[in-house]
Amino acid sequence: MTTRIGFLLFPGFPMACLTSVIEPLRAANEISGTRSFEWRLIAEGERRVFSSAGIAFESDAALGDGEDLDYLLLLSAPGSRFVNPRSAALLRMLDRHGTTVGAISGGVFPLVRSGVVRGETLSVHWCYEAAFAAEFPEIRRSDEVIEVSERRITASGAAAAFDVALRLIDTALGPGVADEVACWFQHPMMRKAGVRQTLPLRQTAESGKELSPLVARAIRIFAEDLAAPATVADVAERLNITPRHLERSFKQATGQNPTAYFRHLRMQAARQIVMYTNDSIADVAAAVGYANTRPFVRQYRDAFGLTPQEDRKRINLYRTEGNLPVPSV
Incomplete structure (x- = not known):
């Protein structure tokens, strides 16, 4: 059985969040000798989407091209807006038809703007927490690394995206393959739901030690x-x-x-x-x-x-x- 994952890319999306999911999935396919995971890059309109690093990615399809996806993950900066008025409706349609629609890092902003969120708690990166709370005071947010519910999955950043990939691998191929993938990339462990984000607490100027x-x-x-x-x-x-x-x-x-x-x-x-x-x-x-x-x-x-x-x-x-x-x- 193949798990099909789509990445909806907005201009200025964080490139590390994309590769942090794709690379462990690619490694899992190689280790297991299967095609357990397939992925597609999806854009709203223009096929070429530039990441926050200025590197261009060619999308495989436009949103609405009849995706048959198990997961659709939104990757964007917080200020990203839909350019196609039909896009939000397309996301809601995918959600209704069984696709798990989620987001990584700033992708939680267009995720909420699409109208698919219905009471779920979302993982919001600490860097965006104040802006998210200001725009969406009614949406439950958390400072945990990932948040997973029956129909939603959100991750706070690139390292958390790697944890999401390991979670998918563990479900599809078992903990042995997930552990081997983590070792390939020297990822220390698979952090599951319930782990709080690390905040950049300012250190003691004299010693550099962590705050008490x-x-x-x-x-x-x-x-x-x-x-x-x-x-x-x-x-x-x-x-x-x-x-x-x-x-x-x-x-x-x-x-x-x-x-x-x-x-x-x-x-x-x-x-x-x-x-x-x-x-x-x-x-x-x-x-x-x-x-x-x-x-x-x-x-x-x-x-x-x-x-x-x-x-x-x-x-x-x-x-x-x-x-x-x-x-x-």
Whole structure:
């Protein structure tokens, strides 16, 4: 039995996410001596699609060419939109006829825009989480590496896409082949559902060591709801320590007090929303806990050297001139 997988490519899609699925499937076919997996590259219109690295891929078919697929995985940058008004309806039709429609990395954005998501929880890369929450507040999202349900599969990035491929291999050919494929590529293990994404917690400047568990937990508590950010006192209370203890721990670990560190997180989230949505600056400010745009714009400029309006203009100019979204993971 052959599992047929289609990859719907949007301009600016992350190339690593595509190869991280295809290569282990190709290896599984070689190891097993079978054609257990087949794949096709699919585009909406133009047959030639450029990845985020500027490398062109020739698609095998256009969406709607009568695909007989077990899986259709969307690969895109967050800002990708359907260019064909029929595309969303075609995805919903495939979904109704039994194709598992899923997404990798920024592909969750057009996946939701297509209307196929019906209450499932989606894996959203931490780099896009704030922008995703701003555009789709009603959609359940998680910080797990992959999310799998009866009719949906989503992966947060390229390494997670490799895990999805191993999962397909394990189902079709058994754990022995899946393990051998992982060893071929020196992939340490197959991460299954329930594994959280690794976040780029800032390290101690002096030693380069990872942040202490206490400081890492404090950061996660603060990041739970940036629209209504917790105070230092709130975080300290949840950790059952004094605010003074928390201040000392942050200073020792990061060289900053927690207020400055938390402001950095809010600015990083704000920049996601500026880059990947068309929300007004007032809405961006509110999404990261600012009731007034003036201090928000001032702190954004302090963080990035330009205002949110200037940053968005710069990003849109790059997209127009380079025909590529930024960044893509």
